[in-house]
Structures are given as structure tokens and as C-alpha cells.
Amino acid sequence: MKEFRDGSQLLVVNCYPSCPEPDLTLGIPPHSDYGFLTLLLQDEVKGLQIQHETRWVTVEPVPNSFVINVGDHLEIFSNGRYKSVLHRVLVNSLKSRISIASLHSLPFESMIRPSPKLINDANPRRYKDTDFASFIEYIASHEHRSKNFLESRRMS
Ligand SMILES: O=C(O)CCC(=O)C(=O)O
Ligand SMILES: [Fe+2]
Numbered sequence: 001m002k003e004f005r006d007g008s009q010l011l012v013v014n015c016y017p018s019c020p021e022p023d024l025t026l027g028i029p030p031h032s033d034y035g036f037l038t039l040l041l042q043d044e045v046k047g048l049q050i051q052h053e054t055r056w057v058t059v060e061p062v063p064n065s066f067v068i069n070v071g072d073h074l075e076i077f078s079n080g081r082y083k084s085v086l087h088r089v090l091v092n093s094l095k096s097r098i099s100i101a102s103l104h105s106l107p108f109e110s111m112i113r114p115s116p117k118l119i120n121d122a123n124p125r126r127y128k129d130t131d132f133a134s135f136i137e138y139i140a141s142h143e144h145r146s147k148n149f150l151e152s153r154r155m156s
Contacts, residue, residue: 003106008132010034010103016047019091027089027097032147034135035071035105041069045097051086059087072150073105076127079114086147107133127153 024034027047042048042061059067075084075143091097106112113129123133129141138149 001106003110004104008035008105008108011028012101012103014101016089016091016097018093018096019041019110020093022091022093024027027042027091029146030086030088030146032075032084032086033069033071033101033103034073034149035103036074036077037040037104038067038069038071039102039104040067040069040099042099043097043100043144045092045095047089047091047097049088049090051088056088071103071105072147072153073112073130075150076112076130077115078119079123079125081118084147084150124155126155128155 015027019025030051040048040058044059044063045060046058048059048067049059050059069085069087070082074082088095089099109131111129111131114125114127119125127150134146134153135149138144138152142148142152
């Protein structure tokens with residue numbers, strides 16, 4: 001898509017200090033990412049987990065590599081064929097951890113909508129249009145947990 005040439009990028013740097021009681025908290029609660037794709041660089045300390053079926057699976061750090069996550073916009077654009085990945089971060093008592101997440105999408109003012117090529121009588125449209133303003137409005141009044149923003153964009 002041409003629009004990606006002027007697309008948006010959000011860069012998030014996370015630092016998780018070691019925690020004396022790691023079982024009592026989370027580094028980041030379960031959520032899915034804003035955007036089409038996230039490129040994530042994690043250091044050598046484990047902590048990231050993705051939800052696979054009903055289990056939380058640790059994403060083993062691989063040196064000099066990115067973890068690529070599907071975000072909510074790709075789920076919307078693909079009309080649900082690709083699912084944004086629910087993930088969370090654990091803390092540990094021994095080491096602090098750093099990660100850098102780069103979230104990529106269309107320009108902030110663009111509407112994100114299911115691709116018309118994927119919609120037909122057998123596959124009706126499943127998500128409403130959304131944009132950065134709707135995301136900001138949503139997180140101003142709700143906690144961004146689980147996949148609740150994406151759920152709010154589902155057609156009823
Ligand atoms: O620290 C990580 O590995 C993941 C961070 C994350 O999920 C985020 O910044 O959205
Ligand atoms: Fe994330």
C-alpha cells in the first residue's frame with residue numbers, strides 16, 4: 001500500500017526493574033498492540049509471553065533478532081484473517097529487563113478499515129472504521145487491557 005510510505009511509527013522503550021515479589025505483579029498486563037505490525041527488540045532477559053490457545057507461552061530471546069507481532073490494525077484490515085496477538089510481560093527477582101517496541105501503521109489521520117477485496121456475501125465486514133483519534137478517545141476513558149479496544153471496533 002502506497003500509504004505506508006508516509007506511515008506512522010510509535011516507538012516505546014520499556015524498562016522493567018527487578019522485583020522482589022514477581023508473583024504479585026506483571027511488567028505489562030495482557031494487551032494487543034496498536035498498529036499493523038510491531039517490531040520488538042528484547043534483551044537477553046526472558047519476560048515476554050504470548051497467549052496461545054489457553055496457555056501463556058514465553059518468547060525466548062534470540063540474540064540480534066526482532067519479534068514481529070500482529071497488531072489490531074492488521075486484524076481489522078484482514079477482516080479477522082490475521083489475529084492480533086495477546087501478550088504480557090512478567091518481571092523477575094534477579095535481573096532488570098529492557099525492550100524496544102516499534103509500532104507501525106498507516107498515517108495517524110488515516111482510516112483503518114477491512115480491505116474491500118476481502119469482503120463479500122460469504123465474508124461480511126466484521127469491523128468498523130477506526131483511526132488514531134478513536135484509539136485516543138478509547139484509552140482516555142477505558143483501561144487498555146486484553147483486546148478490548150479491538151472488541152469495541154467489532155460490528156455488533
Ligand atoms: O517488553 C516486551 O517484551 C513487550 C512490550 C510491549 O508489549 C509493548 O511495549 O507494547
Ligand atoms: Fe505490546
